[in-house]
Amino acid sequence: MRVTLGTSTYNEAVDWLFKVRRLGPDRTLEPIDRLVGLLGNPQKKFRSIHVTGTNGKGSTSAMIASILRAAGYSVGLFTSPHLDCFTERIVVDGEEISEGTIVRLVSKIRPLIEKLDEEPERVRPLFFDIVTALAFEYFAERKIDFAVLEVGMGGRLDATNVIQPLISIITNISLEHTQVLGDTILKIAYEKAGIIKPNSVLVTATQDDAVYALFKETCQRLNTEIYRVGKEISFRKIDSDLKGQSFIVAGL
Numbered sequence: 426m427r428v429t430l431g432t433s434t435y436n437e438a439v440d441w442l443f444k445v446r447r448l449g450p451d452r453t454l455e456p457i458d459r460l461v462g463l464l465g466n467p468q469k470k471f472r473s474i475h476v477t478g479t480n481g482k483g484s485t486s487a488m489i490a491s492i493l494r495a496a497g498y499s500v501g502l503f504t505s506p507h508l509d510c511f512t513e514r515i516v517v518d519g520e521e522i523s524e525g526t527i528v529r530l531v532s533k534i535r536p537l538i539e540k541l542d543e544e545p546e547r548v549r550p551l552f553f554d555i556v557t558a559l560a561f562e563y564f565a566e567r568k569i570d571f572a573v574l575e576v577g578m579g580g581r582l583d584a585t586n587v588i589q590p591l592i593s594i595i596t597n598i599s600l601e602h603t604q605v606l607g608d609t610i611l612k613i614a615y616e617k618a619g620i621i622k623p624n625s626v627l628v629t630a631t632q633d634d635a636v637y638a639l640f641k642e643t644c645q646r647l648n649t650e651i652y653r654v655g656k657e658i659s660f661r662k663i664d665s666d667l668k669g670q671s672f673i674v675a676g677l
Contacts, residue, residue, distance in 0.1 A: 435525070438531040472571050473573070474572070476593075479613075512524065518569075534559060579616040581618070614639050626650045628652045
């Protein structure tokens with residue numbers, strides 16, 4: 426059923442988004458591919474860093490964005506889910522996307538969704554496809570230097586996986602979303618490894634040797650470098666409080 430709610434206000438725009446289906450019968454990148462194609466592939470207009478893992482991917486993404494900003498770059502940060510307000514998901518240089526911008530971009534994207542819905546093959550983007558495309562479009566408009574993108578779930582078939590990142594990061598692997606990603610650690614690791622791209626770099630903090638072996642084999646096949654926290658990279662925490670944390674990193 427097509428959703429055709431108006432988007433003249435922020436509440437209406439967000440209400441329309443949350444009425445879109447969360448999960449489809451088949452997991453595929455085709456809907457997000459089609460949608461970003463209609464938008465002119467905004468994800469190709471900035472450099473990106475892709476982060477997945479069972480735990481720590483949100484905080485890792487936030488730290489990377491903070492470090493890049495401190496180095497003088499303009500940085501977009503895409504995370505999910507939000508805690509209080511939808512605008513928390515999309516941030517540029519520490520500032521959340523405005524409610525007015527959400528309204529404008531939803532008004533731009535909604536006709537494209539309806540266009541896809543009317544096609545014979547009925548390619549229907551899901552909620553996270555639309556939110557991801559919206560973030561890409563906003564980051565492209567802001568002409569950021571880097572986007573730090575947190576995977577929503579898994580990796581291989583996550584909507585964020587239409588990017589070609591400079592670096593992929595997999596924090597760690599444990600059992601999660603087993604009904605979708607698989608019922609063993611290695612099955613889940615395979616899904617996470619789907620964000621590894623050819624001729625690129627992977628950084629991982631996994632301490633599971635079988636998982637690391639899977640990542641290493643994937644990187645060798647794709648001619649991609651792999652670095653492991655605790656081996657090629659080490660760190661020492663200096664201090665932490667509610668305002669932040671200090672640490673020393675040695676390695677690359």
